[in-house]
Amino acid sequence: AQKITQTQPGMFVQEKEAVTLDCTYDTSDPSYGLFWYKQPSSGEMIFLIYQGSYDQQNATEGRYSLNFQKARKSANLVISASQLGDSAMYFCAMRENTGNQFYFGTGTSLTVIP
């Protein structure tokens, strides 16, 4: 089974609007971490936000927030007030506490429309 599932290969959003990128995960480990990374066309992977499995509150980092629904095993990324520079690939990832490996989803390509 896939550890990380991103069901949206491509998304479009109007500039200044909010957008939600979906991510679901699969693990039996009670302790894990969830991450979102942004990959612009230049190729670098930019860390956006982190959510620990035991964190009570949803993580927020500026315009990024993570909608963590533990029972549903979902960790959706919400980008508010989209900017043209937000156009990129976005990857959801998970690291289980029992291992060292990070599992990445297949990514969502976000295009911000002016």
Place this chain on the structure above:
Amino acid sequence: GAVVSQHPSRVICKSGTSVKIECRSLDFQATTMFWYRQFPKQSLMLMATSNEGSKATYEQGVEKDKFLINHASLTLSTLTVTSAHPEDSSFYICSAREGGLEKLFFGSGTQLSVL
């Protein structure tokens, strides 16, 4: 924040030659580094986990004799693509995790083109 430097960013080589890619953690010690391969518009595929002072752990299907990984120090890991073939052309990206922190820090990646 922690920085991982990867060099070169782009390399073109002839088929049959070897190419070395360096990954350095600039301001932290990385006991473990990861090497990924990424095809266009696809996710990152973990190739191997590089452990300082010991042999790398390769993922299933990755040829360890073709993709040589050396992690000689706490700040440097290298990936050498030996006897490169056109099908080795890809984007290779390294990452490292700073001890005590959760997130992975990534290098800027290397685009390898084998002619």
